[in-house]
Amino acid sequence: MSTASTLTIGVLALQGDVREHRAMLEQCGVRTIGVRRPAELAQVDGLVIPGGESTTIGKLAGIFELLEPIRAALRAGLPAYGTCAGMIMLADGIEGGTAGQETFGGIDMVVRRNGFGRQVDSFEATVEFAPTWADHFDYPATFIRAPYVEKVGGAAEVAATVSGPGGDRIVAVRQGRLLATSFHPEITGDTRIHELFVELVRHA
Template identity: 65%
Template sequence: MGRTPDQNGRTTVPTIGVLALQGDVREHVQMLQAAGATATAVRRPPELEAVDGLVIPGGESTTMWKLAEIFEMLEPLRLRIKDGMPAYGSCAGMIMLADRIQDGVEGQQTIGGIDMVVRRNAFGRQADSFEADLDFAGSAVHAVFIRAPWVESVGRDVKVLATAAPGDRIVAVRQGPLLATSFHPELTGDTRVHEYFVNMVREL
């Protein structure tokens, strides 16, 4: 794929795309670069084929789904995920990586890949946005929730990485090469979630 050799010729710098149909594209690109990856926008299937991993940003999941169909990206995304490409979805991206969703619009489709049920806008509307400190995979992170989903349930192969109040709702999960969070780490300046994903890509 697009890995860049370091000074010793080893392929340690992965090229990670950010799905650039809608959402926080620039912010994710900056965070991935700060986390040690080469980052690039992805809008078309040939660009998708050139990356080692992909971030699906926050935004609006129904708009993202419709644009993925318009740009003929939905099936290529599903195929790359099925073939084992690492992917990280934040907020709307979490919804896009869910195998099943609740409170979606009629006919809403996802890319899928993570055996979980995600509820759209579970934490409330824009006015209900909030910030919280979380334990994410053993690291303390500051999380920003904006019209955020939560995970209703997970399959046995899904690892829960973080929960949040009220009710210890699941807000971060991993299944194999796929990572998803309800929150927006790209808005905090804290690169630890992106570093976690970059390391996932390096390992695969």
């Protein structure tokens, strides 16, 4: 079993909070690299897919010849964590997406793109992060033009919800070695969710 200090976790470096994710992961004691090419993907024990714009991430992944290699790596068991647009990229289905929008897939869920509205509708909320594989805790979550999960299949586990005018919305899901959140833990200074992902990678 690998220790945290021997792990290398990649951050998909096409768009989004790449530096912030790398800084949080390095606080957790792991080595990080930016992933822009298949050769870099081949070096990592786990992959973080940051926020940004999901249609742009899909297009850039195709341009940088990463779309199929990442799909294949996920099918082969590479642990991955997607935040905001990264959650959309890990979804098997999208509501409100563009025609022909590409994702990596891997989690049996349908995600509503921009489910919480536009940039001006960004908000903060304390969510109860309640996975079955770790201690429950309250987390100060920041939602920025965030998606939410419409539904999950039997293989996926709901790890957190948030209450709002439309009722409770699913904002964190885990399926095996894959984790996804609607919110942006990389900008909070609170490393607990990154630590959970590092543990998933370490035990992979």
